[in-house]
Amino acid sequence: MFKRNHELKLIYIFIFALFAIFLFYPLVLVLMRAIQTNGVISLDNIVKVISKERFVTSLSNSFLIASITALLSTGIAFFLAYTIHFTSVPKWFKKLINLVATMPMLMPTITYGFAIIYTFGKQGVFTKIFGFQPFNLYGFNGLLIGYLIYTLPIAFVLIKNTMTYIDKKQFLVSILMGDSPLRRFFHTVFRPLAYTLVIAFIQTFFLSFTDFGIPAAIGGQFEVIASTLYNQMLGSIPNFHNGAVISLVMLIPSIVAVLVVRKIEKMNVRYENISDVMLPEVKKKNWFCGIVSACIMLGVVSVFAVIFILPFVKEWPYDISFSFVHVIETFQSANLLDVVKNSFIVAIATAVCGTIVSYVAAIISARGKMPKLIRGSIDFVSTLTNALPGMVVGIGFMFAFKGTNIQNTYIILIICNVVHFFSTPYVMIKNAFMKMNLSFETTGRLLGDSWFGTLRKVMIPCSISTVFEMFSYYFINSMVTISAIIFLVGAETGVITTKIKELQHFAKFADIFVLSLLIFIANIIMKTLMNHLTKKESEKRYYVEAK
Amino acid sequence: MSKLNKIIVVIILLACTLSGCAKKESSKVIIYSNADEEAQEVIKQVLDENGFKNKYILQAYGTNELGGKLLGEGIDVEADIVTMSSYYIDSAQSENKMFVNLDESVAPLEQTPKYRTPLLAIEGSLIINTKELEEANLPVPTSIKDLAKPVYKDHISIVDMAGSSTGWLLVQTLIDTYGEKEAEDLLVKIMRNAGPHLESSGSGPLKKVRAGEVAIGFGLRHQAVADKKEGLPIDFVDPKEGNYALTESIVVVKRSDKKTKLAKEMAKCIVEKGRVKLIENYPIPVYENEKADPEKVSKQTKQYTKPLTIDLLQKHLDLSEKCRIEARE
Secondary structure, three states: OHHHHHHHHHHHHEEEHHHHHHHHHHHHHHHHHHHHEEEEOOOOHHHHHHHOOOHHHHHHHHHHHHHHHHHHHHHHHHHHHHHHHOOOOHHHHHHHHHHHHHHHHOOOOOHHHHHHHHHOOOOOOOHHOOOOOOOOOHHHHHHHHHHHHHHHHHHHHHHHHHHHHHOOOOHHHHHOOOOOOOHHHHHOOOOOOOOHHHHHHHHHHHHHHOOOOHHHHHHHHHHOOOHHHHHHHOOOOOOOHHHHHHHHHHHHHHHHHHHHHHHHHHHHOOOOOOOHHHOOOOOOHHHHHHHHHHHHHHHHHHHHHHHHHHHHEEOOOOOEEEEOOHHHHHHHHOOOOHHHHHHHHHHHHHHHHHHHHHHHHHHHHOOOOOOHHHHHHHHHHHHHHHHHHHHHHHHHHHHHHOOOOOOOOOHHHHHHHHHOOOHHHHHHHHHHHHHHHOOOOHHHHHHHOOOHHHHHHHHHHHHHHHHHHHHHHHHHHHOOOOOHHHHOOOOOOOOHHHHHHHHHHOHHHHHHHHHHHHHHHHHHHHHHHHHHHHHHHHHHHEEEEHH | OOOHHHHHHHHHHOOOOOOOHHHHOOOEEEEEEEOOOOHHHHHHHHHOOOOOOOOOOEEOOHHHHHHHHHHHHHHOOOEEEEEEEEEHHHHHHHHHHEEOOOOOOOEEEOOOOEEEEEEEEEEEEEEEEEHHHOOOOOOOOOHHHHHHHHHOOOEEEOOOOOOOOOOHHHHHHHHHHHHHHHHHHHHHHHHHHHHEEEEEOOOOOHHHHHHHOEEEEEEEEEHHHHHHHHHEEEEEEEOOOOOOEEEEEEEEOOOOOOHHHHHHHHHHHHHHHHHHHHHHOOOOOOOOOOOOOOOOOOOOEEEEOOOOOOOHHHHHHHHHHHHHHHHHO
């Protein structure tokens, strides 16, 4: 018989090779430049960059704003997910929350800055309707709003996903036992989620820590480390050596994060089985959660509404008559069809490969009885990919694979995306695995199933909703990403987002909105499809059970 | 063969096929360009009309990303022809020795190294939003120096030269006209007035002017001209100090003899046939015997007194950084 450990070892070798070649090697090539100038190794460069005033201020600014964002974003996301899973607000309302909370994820970040300026700026929609500017949008305030909108979907997806695997019967038991509401909340909701909450905090922290699209648009004088990195790497004088130093420093928090993840892993709670029982209705709770959620959604929508208006307006804000000019112009531009085709090829291939890679990686770290070091190494990779600015990934790939066969092909784009977005899908499925009964595989083997058999018959069906979520996460992110692949696209592999970057350079902003909307529609279609599949799959399972 | 070995063999085979079919040598000449759409159109038109149709692919990039690619990929860059800001090209050449000498052709006005020849020049100017200016009751600025006046506080947007070379044009203007010392003083005041509207992207000020966030910006003249033509409440003012210009050049990357020859022919064709058209949108002569339409030409196109090298850029950048820190305090 084919022993189980063999398969796991094989998978581990594959994962290890993948990340050694496509993560560590490029990264080392970038970071080496921090200590090496013209073949001489010295720490002078590091000292020079770190002692610069701009560096110190922007670093502390980044820590401040990223922490606050992460805290708020995780809190809000938790609240929304809680409303979906633990209250009995109407079903359509739950669906709405699901849609609105993930909506910002469906567009490239480049549009966020515009959206905020066109909403709250001097000539913004809000300002025009209400006659005043609610706050000074440049600097801290604007950044906070931008980052919150940017990170909320990720936190929401993570928390909502783990909540699916919480046994709600425990909640019922707690009520029957006469626990106080606070105690009940702590033990049946918060405690089992603690691990995911920390992960969500870490992920949102790094997302805001590494993004440079939002600060470029509305950062004002509040300088953040990601913009400093951009100016060094790609400013008017590109300096990869200085850029490398900054990337190096930006990686330090990720080491702390890895240690934290290791520590809190013990807090995880496993369930024998998950039962989705009807919870007793508490009217007050329903109303409270419903209203607060509605307010949060209103906030998100109010910032984003403008994006759906702009493409169909002649010239915001001075000629707001309805017009299809921009849409037509964009669709007539020469290589639009090619670009759209490329985007789809890359996104679908990324979604398939990425889902497989993160699924099997999570099996090793959550299900196999592999040595601690191996499990830890995968967690490290996950945190690292999350903590790396896309620009660094892109430049690393450029250094590593120039002159090779994969340069300027779809393959390099796909691999880059799979590696770059590994973290969230991996964490999602790992959380799911960690909530599942540990004896599935053993039972399967005792019943004479091969390891792959158990995987196919038990593991995948049990986690199918997460698999679809992973798939759409990868798809959506490949559709909206810019920062890394901008360095890797060739003359024939350009995607929609690189086209957007081009348009930004030419100051063709209206066309940017049209393309963003196009991406949004594609992503909505994919999401709907995935939801539909999830539903169908779960219906099938009920049918089998009933039989 | 055990199952384990079989799987390994399959993986290796798969990897081989993937890498094998990945790269097909493109017989077409690939052109990377940071030029605007108008200039790209001219390049395409000229090549198509002169027998190069379907023999090339033109791919556009933003200046910063293309700069990163040239320095990072060096000679392995996909492009055979590149059009890009001249000083970037010079630094890529000194770092990577990646461009070949071009064939003799028309003589450029200023002295240029043999591996590049100018394609067009872009100049800076003041861009104003006429509606905002009126609403805020501001006087129309006539010079860059005006931007330092307290009345323009929070009404102007400029480019930080650390992020984009468009910002360099403003710094050049100040240093060349007023000397380093006064320039420093002015720049601090201008940066204070710009406040949160110190942009890292070259198109940033135009974006802010268009959105009505500020009334005045400093940016590329031809982009403002295009906006005005479209009927937006946008106008441009040629500053008293003159419109300083940066040239963009065309280069050919070292390739096989056959390909280099073809690429050189194309580059020559773009310059010799395309300039007549390019000068319509970018009305600055860069070759001898060229003349721009007097209707379109800026009041006073100027060139910085010293050659625009990376070293000079670094020197000016240091000064700009110093001002930026001072402006914040």
